[in-house]
Amino acid sequence: MGDRMQREAMEFDVVIVGAGPAGLAAAIRLKQAAGSAGREISVCVLEKGAEVGAHILSGAVLEPRALDELLPDWQALGAPIETPAREDRFLYLTATRAFRMPTPPQMHNSGNWIVSLGQVCRWLGAQAEALGVEIYPGFAAAEILFEGDRVVGVATGDMGIARDGTRKPSYQPGMELRATYTLFAEGCRGSLTKQLERRFALREGRQPQTYAIGIKELWEVPKSTHQPGLILHTIGWPLASDTYGGSFLYHWGENLMSYGFVVGLDYPNPWLSPFEETQRFKTHPAIRPFFEGAKRIAYGARALNEGGLQAIPRLVFPGGALIGCGAGFLNVPKIKGSHTAMKSGMLAAEAVVEALAGARPDVLEAYPSALERSWVHEELARARNIRPAFAKFGLWGGLAYAGLDTYLLRGRAPWTFGHHPDHESLKEASAAPRIDYPKPDGVLTFDRLSSVFLSNTNHEEDQPSHLRLADPAVAVAHNLARYGGPEARYCPAGVYEFVGVEEGQPRLVVNAQNCVHCKTCDIKDPKQNITWVTPEGGGGPVYASM
Secondary structure (H helix, E strand, O other): OOOHHHOOEEEEEEEEEOOOHHHHHHHHHHHHHHHHOOOOOOEEEEEOOOOOOOOOOOOOEEOOHHHHHHOOOOOOOOOOOOEEOOEEEEEEEOOOOEEEOOOOHHHOOOOOEEOOHHHHHHHHHHHHHHOOOEEEEOOOEEEEEEEOOEEEEEEEOOEEEOOOOOEEEEEEOOOEEEEEEEEEOOOOOOHHHHHHHHHOOOOOOOOOOOEEEEEEEEEEOOHHHOOOOEEEEEEEOOOOOOOOEEEEEEEEOOOEEEEEEEEEOOOOOOOOOHHHHHHHHOOOOOOHHHHOOOEEEEEEEEEEEOOOHHHOOOOEEOOEEEOHHHOOOOEOOOOEOHHHHHHHHHHHHHHHHHHHHOOOOOOOOHHHHHHHOOHHHHHHHHHOOHHHHHHHHHHHHHHHHHHHHHHHHOOOOOOOOOOOOHHHOOOOHHHOOOOOOOOOOOOOOOOHHHHHHHOOOEOOOOOOOOEEEOOOOHHHHHHHHHHOOOHHHHOOOOOEEEEOOOOOOOEEEEOHHHOOOOOHHHHHOOOOOEEEOOOOOOOEOOOOOO
């Protein structure tokens, strides 16, 4: 970190960390609400990606409810939302067969749109800038600024620090961005959000958050087989019944198909590799035809929140608030979170504008109060028991409970299921069956490194690693000894590699330059020994259409 005396400072009414759907919706609503009141407020958005949308990865089927409220004329404004959902299919797979099942009501997509969420965020960024919002991509918020116990902004990370911690000739100190209120919209497992949760005990009385990893590929398919608007979801093979997850295939745009595979990070088998499951899924006889004659053009991965309403932390603290997936607004049965994330940002923005015009309270209690009265709270309350039911009862018990909850209880059960932290779920390697994954063929199935290449991931190599090991010895002495070194398998980018195992001198190599910022290691490490922090701004993947 540079000397604080060297850092320049800029002052704003509001600073927003993260240019995802929640952060950009908040920025737009801030300007709209202030303008309606005849006031002018200054708003700054920081984005760690090289450009807005560079780190955005989602399925994505967009429910436009929040967008309709934010920008009702979004179609006239040229939003890149052009493929309406036309057909839902839901399959249960065995190793060799596929069975068509009724599509659960929450997964009916009539009125929704298949999109690239990254493209949507780029467009939202342009709308925000047109309203006067200042957006700074390529600058990672690396530090929270405090005055006493009040958050007063953030500082960007220093640039030009060498791997050994010394300053390179290109060194530039970070900049302080100070604000009356700071909104944290970092997305799932935000590094600053974790610090806020600890400092202000925001998770006290809440269930632990639970997560999944989503691995996505974008394919260009032949025009003759392209079915714009097709939405296919599967459960079952290749996952065991004690592991939550499934796949999606969405046809959209000009001959594009988004393919993704999701694995709940509470999986118990340490030999499981979400990346390898993503690859072998494509070999199923009912799925392979979708990829015939097609070409893979992009790849990425991202963790997603699955804890639901009971895992959302307290949202406010002196000087700021949590919004979007940083707080955990994903509706798991719907497999959607952009609409709820956007609405949370909009409600926080309205509370901020009201506060700036009045007494400027330290804590924005009007935001969580408005959220509890909103459709977001109602939607998540109805869905709250479905994901934990799968963890509690397994695949078939979870499906049975989901039917009971949906059709009979209608989401109003007098009980709420809890969660267990994902990092506590692994069995010891000796107690779990090994999984034999086929070798990639380079046409339908691929290896990690060729996949990471398609993510356009790049980091300045001569910089301190942004993957911090609290105790480097833990990787071998605990993780490798007890769990077979699961970090080499749960990472979808080949960051973690055990070498010297056959020679009896094992050690962990961390290839931080491969990191696609999915945050899985920060979540799943059995001893919580790995902490993901922001690398130099602009580092990481550059997703074009994910």
